[in-house]
Amino acid sequence: MSVLVYALHYEGDFNKNSLGAVSEGARLAQELGGEAAAVVVGGDDLTDDLCASLGRYGASKVYRVNGPEGLAQPVVDAMAKVIGDNGFRYALFGGGLLGFEIGAGLTARLGAGVTMEVTAVKADDGKLVAERPILQDSAVVDVGYVDEPGIIIGRLNAFDVREAADGASAEVVDVDVQFEAHSTKAVMVQRGEQRGADVNIEDAEILVAGGRGLGKAEGFELCTQLADALGGAVAATRAVVDAGWYPYAAQIGQTGKTVAPKLYLAAGISGAIQHKVGMQASENIVAINKDSNAPIFEFSDLGIVGDLNKILPKLTEAVKAKKG
Numbered sequence: 001m002s003v004l005v006y007a008l009h010y011e012g013d014f015n016k017n018s019l020g021a022v023s024e025g026a027r028l029a030q031e032l033g034g035e036a037a038a039v040v041v042g043g044d045d046l047t048d049d050l051c052a053s054l055g056r057y058g059a060s061k062v063y064r065v066n067g068p069e070g071l072a073q074p075v076v077d078a079m080a081k082v083i084g085d086n087g088f089r090y091a092l093f094g095g096g097l098l099g100f101e102i103g104a105g106l107t108a109r110l111g112a113g114v115t116m117e118v119t120a121v122k123a124d125d126g127k128l129v130a131e132r133p134i135l136q137d138s139a140v141v142d143v144g145y146v147d148e149p150g151i152i153i154g155r156l157n158a159f160d161v162r163e164a165a166d167g168a169s170a171e172v173v174d175v176d177v178q179f180e181a182h183s184t185k186a187v188m189v190q191r192g193e194q195r196g197a198d199v200n201i202e203d204a205e206i207l208v209a210g211g212r213g214l215g216k217a218e219g220f221e222l223c224t225q226l227a228d229a230l231g232g233a234v235a236a237t238r239a240v241v242d243a244g245w246y247p248y249a250a251q252i253g254q255t256g257k258t259v260a261p262k263l264y265l266a267a268g269i270s271g272a273i274q275h276k277v278g279m280q281a282s283e284n285i286v287a288i289n290k291d292s293n294a295p296i297f298e299f300s301d302l303g304i305v306g307d308l309n310k311i312l313p314k315l316t317e318a319v320k321a322k323k324g
């Protein structure tokens with residue numbers, strides 16, 4: 001076995017970030033001439049069908065561990081045991097707070113090498129090399145591993161979800177893990193959505209993002225109307241969440257979330273580097289800005305120079321008309 005991936009589930013589904021990591025793990029394992037497997041930790045909700053469904057994303061085996069789900073230390077115990085018993089060469093995580101915590105814990109437990117904030121991974125001469133942006137994403141370094149296992153922690157949603165054409169199913173293997181005493185000292189008390197974020201913006205395929213160009217908090221109504229018409233969600237820059245115009249949960253960028261939707265529509269956003277790093281992986285970037293020299297136009301697929309107060313309502317109307 002070559003690559004072991006952790007997959008997080010919630011209410012009967014794996015999240016996009018985990019499925020991306022499983023897909024990427026499978027692709028890399030194939031390049032190394034091996035196979036990829038996933039570790040899942042949870043209770044009765046981890047049914048055979050749910051676990052086996054990871055085969056569709058390329059996992060050949062799924063190690064199912066009965067334990068508290070959504071906490072880092074029990075997963076560290078589980079992955080350390082699976083790696084110790086089966087000799088994986090790499091462990092790959094999709095990023096996000098939990099991925100960082102588990103990856104860091106596993107690194108310490110195994111005395112392994114780790115690379116964080118990884119945006120791409122390649123196989124070179126039978127080994128994996130992680131690409132990691134540095135200096136506010138102005139340069140990329142290649143990081144190799146001198147020893148195995150190597151730990152690779154991606155940026156949130158950095159890896160594409162790829163479904164195998166044959167819809168394969170994975171073999172499910174139950175593993176009994178003796179948790180360390182310290183691993184069971186924290187319990188999940190409650191799980192819920194962040195205040196004001198009724199949509200998970202990391203999983204949304206369409207994002208309408210608003211910046212200071214909206215003029216005031218009420219300006220976000222224009223973004224919400226367009227997002228609703230498109231079936232997407234609303235995102236924001238740090239400038240406007242700091243100003244209290246929109247909830248922090250929607251902030252995109254260096255100190256916010258990293259997203260890669262199919263469409264990122266930026267309205268009244270200048271395109272500062274700290275914002276860019278959180279949305280530059282979007283498939284299509286459309287920017288509306290009244291300043292034709294705004295930096296955002298340098299990395300947009302389509303730029304509209306004009307007043308968002310006129311353009312956003314017209315776009316909403318047009319989308320509604322098209323949808324009938």
Ligand SMILES: Cc1cc2nc3c(=O)[nH]c(=O)nc-3n(C[C@H](O)[C@H](O)[C@H](O)COP(=O)(O)OP(=O)(O)OC[C@H]3O[C@@H](n4cnc5c(N)ncnc54)[C@H](O)[C@@H]3O)c2cc1C
Binds near residue numbers: 289
């Ligand atoms: C350490 C650090 C971390 C940071 N982290 C983040 C982060 O995670 N995310 C983030 O977003 N920022 C972050 N920032 C802040 C970042 O540097 C910018 O200040 C911020 O992104 C600017 O937000 P904005 O584009 O909404 O506002 P502005 O830069 O003020 O841009 C507003 C834009 O709206 C346009 N505009 C105005 N009126 C209209 C109109 N009527 N129609 C059309 N266009 C109009 C203007 O031409 C302008 O380009 C960080 C900064 C630092 C120092």
